[in-house]
Amino acid sequence: MPSTIRVRAQAGDTVTEVQALIQHPMDSGFVKDSNGVLIPPHHIETVTFEHNGKIILTADWGPAVSKDPYIKFSFKGGAKGDALTVTWVDNLGKTDMLEAKLA
Amino acid sequence: MSHRRTVRWLVVLAVCLFGGAASPPDSSTPAADQKAFQDYFRSRFPGVPFADFANGPYAVDAAMRKQWEEIMQFPPYDFALDEGKTAFAVKFANGKSYADCFANGGIGVRQNYPYFDTKTGDVVTLDLAINRCREANGEKPLKYGTGMMASLTAYMAETSRGKSFDIKIPDDPRAREAYEAGKQFFYTRRGQLNFSCASCHVTAAGQRMRGDILAPAIGILAAFPIYRSDWGSMGTIDRRFTTCSAQMRSVPLPPQDVAYRNLEYFLSYMGNGVPISGPGTRP
Amino acid sequence: MKRFVVFIALAALAAPASAATQAEAEVALAAAKQAEAEAAKYDNRWVPAEAALKAAETAVAQQAWDTAVAEANKARAMGLRAVEQSKEQETAWHDAVIR
Amino acid sequence: MQFGSADYSPNATTRRATLRLLALLGIAGTAGTARADAAPGWPEEAFHQKTEADAVKTLYGKPFEASDKVTLDAPEIAENGAVVPISVSTELPGVTTISILVPENPFTLAASYKFAEGTLPSIGCRLKMAKTSNVVAIVESEGKLYAASKEVKVTLGGCGG
Numbered sequence: 001m002p003s004t005i006r007v008r009a010q011a012g013d014t015v016t017e018v019q020a021l022i023q024h025p026m027d028s029g030f031v032k033d034s035n036g037v038l039i040p041p042h043h044i045e046t047v048t049f050e051h052n053g054k055i056i057l058t059a060d061w062g063p064a065v066s067k068d069p070y071i072k073f074s075f076k077g078g079a080k081g082d083a084l085t086v087t088w089v090d091n092l093g094k095t096d097m098l099e100a101k102l103a
Numbered sequence: 104m105s106h107r108r109t110v111r112w113l114v115v116l117a118v119c120l121f122g123g124a125a126s127p128p129d130s131s132t133p134a135a136d137q138k139a140f141q142d143y144f145r146s147r148f149p150g151v152p153f154a155d156f157a158n159g160p161y162a163v164d165a166a167m168r169k170q171w172e173e174i175m176q177f178p179p180y181d182f183a184l185d186e187g188k189t190a191f192a193v194k195f196a197n198g199k200s201y202a203d204c205f206a207n208g209g210i211g212v213r214q215n216y217p218y219f220d221t222k223t224g225d226v227v228t229l230d231l232a233i234n235r236c237r238e239a240n241g242e243k244p245l246k247y248g249t250g251m252m253a254s255l256t257a258y259m260a261e262t263s264r265g266k267s268f269d270i271k272i273p274d275d276p277r278a279r280e281a282y283e284a285g286k287q288f289f290y291t292r293r294g295q296l297n298f299s300c301a302s303c304h305v306t307a308a309g310q311r312m313r314g315d316i317l318a319p320a321i322g323i324l325a326a327f328p329i330y331r332s333d334w335g336s337m338g339t340i341d342r343r344f345t346t347c348s349a350q351m352r353s354v355p356l357p358p359q360d361v362a363y364r365n366l367e368y369f370l371s372y373m374g375n376g377v378p379i380s381g382p383g384t385r386p
Numbered sequence: 387m388k389r390f391v392v393f394i395a396l397a398a399l400a401a402p403a404s405a406a407t408q409a410e411a412e413v414a415l416a417a418a419k420q421a422e423a424e425a426a427k428y429d430n431r432w433v434p435a436e437a438a439l440k441a442a443e444t445a446v447a448q449q450a451w452d453t454a455v456a457e458a459n460k461a462r463a464m465g466l467r468a469v470e471q472s473k474e475q476e477t478a479w480h481d482a483v484i485r
Numbered sequence: 486m487q488f489g490s491a492d493y494s495p496n497a498t499t500r501r502a503t504l505r506l507l508a509l510l511g512i513a514g515t516a517g518t519a520r521a522d523a524a525p526g527w528p529e530e531a532f533h534q535k536t537e538a539d540a541v542k543t544l545y546g547k548p549f550e551a552s553d554k555v556t557l558d559a560p561e562i563a564e565n566g567a568v569v570p571i572s573v574s575t576e577l578p579g580v581t582t583i584s585i586l587v588p589e590n591p592f593t594l595a596a597s598y599k600f601a602e603g604t605l606p607s608i609g610c611r612l613k614m615a616k617t618s619n620v621v622a623i624v625e626s627e628g629k630l631y632a633a634s635k636e637v638k639v640t641l642g643g644c645g646g
Contacts, residue, residue: 002189002588004182015605021177025335028613030591045527064587064613065333066568066597068179072609073598081630145482170560173570173609288429290479295432295464297471301482308425314565314640330567351606354431362429 006096009084014079016102018049018057019073020086028063042092043059050085051078069094120223120291133272135202140373142232148309156322157380162355163309164316171384180257180330183337187221187258190251194296195240201255204236211264213256213379218271219278226281226364230339231258231287247358249343253328253337258382260327268325268379270372285369294353300366303347317386326366326383333386340367402438404449414458415442419467420443532594537586537621540593541630544584549623549630552577563614566624570621572609575634577609577626584618584625589618614639 004023011014022044029041047059047069056075077085082102089095114321131139144156148163155162161171191209194200202208206215216229227235234244234253272278292299303312304320311317328339338346341358344366348355356362406414418439425431438461445454523625531544541549554579556574563569573583583606595612614620614637621634 002185003184006177008177019177021179021181023182025562028591030615054601058526058599058606060532060597060599062525062594062596063593066332066611066613068182070177070609070611071174071177071564072572073604073607074600075604077603084580136484140484166562167564170570173572174568174611176609286483288477290482291475292428292471292479293428293468293475295434295468299479299482305482305484314562316564318557332568335567349433352433353429354433354436356429360429383642386568 003098004096005086005088007084007086007098007100009078009100009102011015011078011080011082011102012047015074015076016051016075016082020047020049022066022069022086022088023046023098024069024088024090026063026065026067026069042090044088044090046084046103047071047088049073050083050087051075052083053085104186105155127174132208133279136286139330141376142319143305144319148319151375155376156319156374157325157377159318159323159383159385160309160316160368161260161325163319166196166269167316167386174384178330178384180328180337180384183254183328184257184382186251186255187254190255191258195237195242197240197321199240201236204232204239210262211266213260213381214266214269214271217364217371219275219281219368220272221273221275221278224277225361226285226368228261228340228364230341231359231364233301246288247339248342249334249336249338253342254340256328256339257382258335260379262343263379264381265378267376268322268374270368272372272373273323281365281368282372284362285365285367288366289369294348294351298351298368300347320370322377324371325374325377326385327379329383329385332383337382398455406455408449408451409444409460411442411451411454412463414455415446416463418442418465420456421469423460423467425465428469428471430468432468433462434466435468438464489570496574515599527642528594528597529596531545532548532592534593535591535616537588537593540586541623543592543640544597545623545625546628547630548635549632552624552631552633555624555631555633557620557635559620559635559637561636562638562640566614566616568611569614569620569637570611570641571620571622573622574605574607575631577606577631579627580624581628582625583608584623585610585612586623587612587618588621590615617631619626 006023007018008020008081009018024044025042026044027039027042029038031039033039041063043063043065044061047061048055049059050058057073059071060070080102084100085097086100087095087097089102107237121181141153145153146212151162158171191201193239199327202210206212216232217226220224230247232250234247237244244348245255272282289300289360292302303317304323307317308319309316324340327343329343330339331338334342341363344363345358422431422435422439423434438457442454442457442461445451463472486500490606528544529542534540534543554575556571556576558574560569571585573585573599575583580600582597582599585595587595596609596610600606612620617636617638617640619634619636621632624631
């Protein structure tokens with residue numbers, strides 16, 4: 001099975017730009033299905049980004065984050081080949097993790 | 104508009120001459136239709152470079168374009184694209200693969216679909232070709248509209264980006280019939296709301312329909328399959344046609360119905376010269 | 387607009403007849419099905435017509451004859467209107483062609 | 486015609502990933518407790534507040550002031566309320582968190598980001614908006630809160646494209 005996490009991270013001269021896309025329904029709990037039954041909330045609560053084992057960004061998300069969520073940020077330092085780890089956990093306790101290398 | 108009135112009189116005259124038959128043949132040729140169609144959109148949207156019609160509503164609305172560009176920084180179809188690429192390479196049980204069914208191994212050929220098959224006598228869309236390939240190799244056909252069919256067509260479109268639609272109408276009366284049927288479908292009003300495809304994508308193109316900007320008909324299929332935020336998932340041309348029908352309060356036809364295939368044939372031919380941009384994203 | 391007026395007028399005609407019989411419901415349903423089949427020949431069944439037809443079938447199954455007649459008449463009226471629309475469009479579409 | 490949606494099966498519900506996350510969030514050894522199935526440290530109460538004031542109070546417990554040093558980029562008219570691109574950045578120093586609020590949504594707080602030293606105070610994301618609303622960005626800089634807001638119009642979609 002392919003990862004639910006997609007990362008693009010490019011190390012620049014001074015900063016590294018990180019973009020990530022996560023495959024997740026992000027059901028808010030406010031939407032009904034075609035039978036009129038409320039779809040229970042199912043959304044990511046926390047995403048953590050680590051650079052060489054050190055946390056650089058933590059995202060806490062509610063159900064208002066769009067389906068297949070996207071995030072973009074930058075950090076100082078970071079060299080080609082460094083490890084970037086992305087981990088998410090949702091309200092049902094499901095989780096996924098991806099270890100990428102900076103390009 | 105006197106031009107319009109003249110046209111109307113000519114139509115009335117034509118109807119009289121041809122006795123008002125079910126669908127009197129239009130005297131114009133596909134090539135003349137195409138020129139008129141493209142000229143219409145060029146003059147309607149003079150600021151839009153022709154190739155940009157591949158980007159649908161984003162070609163004609165700057166504010167929407169900005170949001171699209173943000174989405175395209177990491178487009179949500181990325182997962183489907185990867186899935187399609189992987190699936191495309193997988194061998195069937197008999198050892199063959201999709202590549203064996205298509206010219207150039209299926210790479211960079213999207214712009215030639217749909218084509219008229221003079222052997223089978225019908226219009227073959229890319230989606231249909233994929234399923235005919237599967238069936239010819241003893242595999243079950245895929246469900247049309249979304250899922251794996253969207254992923255495979257996404258990958259095949261992606262390998263064809265920048266190549267212009269190059270739809271041909273062979274010298275075969277059946278091909279011409281399919282074209283004419285597609286043309287008639289495009290301009291025919293149906294459904295409780297009494298809309299035709301042209302009502303939205305010609306007459307009202309570039310205008311707002313509820314919250315959305317209506318895409319110009321020219322090149323409108325270049326971006327397919329698309330990830331629509333409204334769907335929250337991928338959809339093929341079938342999915343778009345069926346939802347268009349439903350929005351006009353007309354019961355959708357089955358995916359790949361001959362009427363939809365003919366429509367795709369006509370519409371793609373009108374867009375000859377517009378580059379493939381799929382897979383795409385739309386609101 | 388005119389179409390809507392016609393539609394509403396037809397819908398009004400389809401107002402439930404009180405205490406319809408099973409026979410009346412079945413006749414109405416058959417007529418509705420026929421109209422929808424005709425519309426289907428033009429690839430032009432209307433979504434609400436199909437919905438009314440389904441409602442009529444459900445009502446027949448539940449022996450709710452009044453509802454069945456009302457829904458069937460609604461479906462038939464819309465089915466006929468769709469056929470009329472399609473016949474009109476057989477020539478009218480030429481008017482819309484970009485030339 | 487009913488089209489199914491994509492199949493989501495976050496496969497890697499691995500023990501390793503879970504443990505790693507728990508460890509990351511500094512609560513190693515708590516696996517097996519009642520809340521072990523949700524993200525530890527996720528500010529649940531703040532995410533359930535229905536007004537801007539309550540959300541900020543629950544999350545931060547202190548007031549905020551408007552600042553032109555907070556840059557909030559959001560469209561004037563969302564092309565689809567389901568996917569509204571939002572970005573927030575600031576030139577303020579010592580930024581530790583940035584939160585984004587949508588007061589007209591059922592729950593006001595949409596997202597909250599914690600920045601480590603060396604991470605630039607700038608974030609881009611995509612949010613759902615139920616209807617036309619202000620979007621409020623709150624930046625925590627050297628312990629103080631600064632805000633910017635912008636109205637985003639959300640109209641009914643479902644037709645074009």
